Amino acid sequence: MALLPILHFPDARLQRTARPVLAVDARIRQLAADMLETMYAAHGIGLAATQVNVDEQIIVIDISEEKNAPQVLINPTLLWQSEERVEGDEGCLSVPGIYEKVQRAAEVRVRALDAEGAERDIAASGLLAVCIQHEMDHLKGRLFVDYLSALKRGRIRTRLLKEQRQAQREEKERVRREGAA
Numbered sequence: 001m002a003l004l005p006i007l008h009f010p011d012a013r014l015q016r017t018a019r020p021v022l023a024v025d026a027r028i029r030q031l032a033a034d035m036l037e038t039m040y041a042a043h044g045i046g047l048a049a050t051q052v053n054v055d056e057q058i059i060v061i062d063i064s065e066e067k068n069a070p071q072v073l074i075n076p077t078l079l080w081q082s083e084e085r086v087e088g089d090e091g092c093l094s095v096p097g098i099y100e101k102v103q104r105a106a107e108v109r110v111r112a113l114d115a116e117g118a119e120r121d122i123a124a125s126g127l128l129a130v131c132i133q134h135e136m137d138h139l140k141g142r143l144f145v146d147y148l149s150a151l152k153r154g155r156i157r158t159r160l161l162k163e164q165r166q167a168q169r170e171e172k173e174r175v176r177r178e179g180a181a
Contacts, residue, residue: 001030004038004052008164009095010157015141018050018057020075024117028058032072032115035060040067044093046131048138051094059112059135063127071122073112076136079121081105090134090144097163098156102147104130 007014021028031054039047039060049058059073084106089099107125110132114120124132134144145153 001037002034003041004034006038006042006047006051006093007053009092009143009145009160011094013053014050014094014138014143016050016055017141018048018055018139021056021058021113024074024113024115028056028074029115031056032058032060032074036062036070036072039093042093045127046135047093048135050138050141057139059132059139061128061131061135063131072115073110073122073132073135074114074117076110076112076132076139078136079109079111081109081133082107086130088130090130092134092144094138095143095145095156095160098145098160100144100148100152102144104133108132110136 031049035047035049035052035058038052039045039062045063046059046061049056057075059076060070061073062068062070082105085103086106087101087103090102091097091099106129107123108129110122110124112120112122122132137143137146145156148156
């Protein structure tokens with residue numbers, strides 16, 4: 001297995017729409033396994049393939065405390081969502097360190113293929129429903145920050161770009177010091 005690099009907002013590649021997976025084969029199963037490993041290493045509860053620069057409709061989720069209940073959703077389709085809404089703080093591995101309130105449907109039903117290619121219908125509520133909706137948004141090129149005001153989104157963009165520049169400066173300095181040693 002391998003850790004995959006996670007794209008960070010405002011990277012334009014996060015806005016791409018994922019295409020359906022044509023066949024659940026060894027490559028797709030390996031990608032799902034790598035995505036789970038990446039998600040666990042980053043201390044996340046969900047990850048979409050678009051976040052690791054793969055434009056295919058694959059989502060991995062594990063909301064369990066023990067991190068022992070992974071779910072793989074391939075080509076997920078929303079069948080139904082409740083009119084009841086819930087609002088909660090959302091974060092994202094592609095928007096590190098940022099948490100904002102977002103409204104989502106309280107319950108959803110989704111149809112997807114699992115890692116073996118079997119079709120599954122999933123009824124979800126609570127955190128699982130929110131996580132599924134969040135990750136499915138990624139497959140459509142949408143991030144949770146897109147639900148925020150333009151002002152908030154701009155502030156988040158500025159903050160993350162500043163943090164990325166600072167990290168790049170620190171990396172260059174580290175490489176320079178190691179080269180001089």
